Amino acid sequence: MYQDFAINPSPAYANATIQGSNLNQQALQAERNGDLQLAERLHLQAIAVKESGLGRNAVSTALSRNALGELYIKMGRLDEAEDNLKKAIAVRNHAGPAFDAAVSRDNLAQLYELRGNFKAAKDIRLSGAPENMSCGFYHCPGQLFRLNQLLRCSQCKSVWYCSKSCQNGDWRARHKKLCRAVAE
DSSP: OOOOOOSSOOHHHHHHHHHHHHHHHHHHHHHHTTOHHHHHHHHHHHHHHHHHHTOTTOHHHHHHHHHHHHHHHHHTOHHHHHHHHHHHHHHHHHHOOHHHHHHHHHHHHHHHHHTTOHHHHHHHHHTTTTTOBOOSOTTSOOOOBOGGGSEEOTTTOOOEESSHHHHHHHIIIIIHHHHHHHHO
């Protein structure tokens, strides 16, 4: 169950929640503006603040680790991305919410696809089956799906989508070149 709040929080807890969230928002804005180094610094600061005030296993800390993992994928720093995504998944699988865990698993699966390891991508996605699966299209409006509600890529068989529209969107955005590489 998702519980990352307190009725009467300590000053350190309240500070970590507010300051950490503000740092994450600034990091996302820096990323949208193309300043990936600043985004990295801000995410790292958010993680440090959250770990000291909320703890390493707080859902909010895992959210920051997931965001940093996504950023590292964009930066091509796959080992660092994998480390942060695995830490996020460990917390999110245990503490929830289930959708957040599914998103982190899909982020890690996309990293495995970049490395050409489609079996690992398939396995990490299926670790949420049958009930806690996400669509493989990053810009899907998002919700949890059951495995039998999803369409699977017929070529690589390692990614699932909620609709043809999402499958086409992901094909154009990223999956086409990866999937064609596995076919060759």
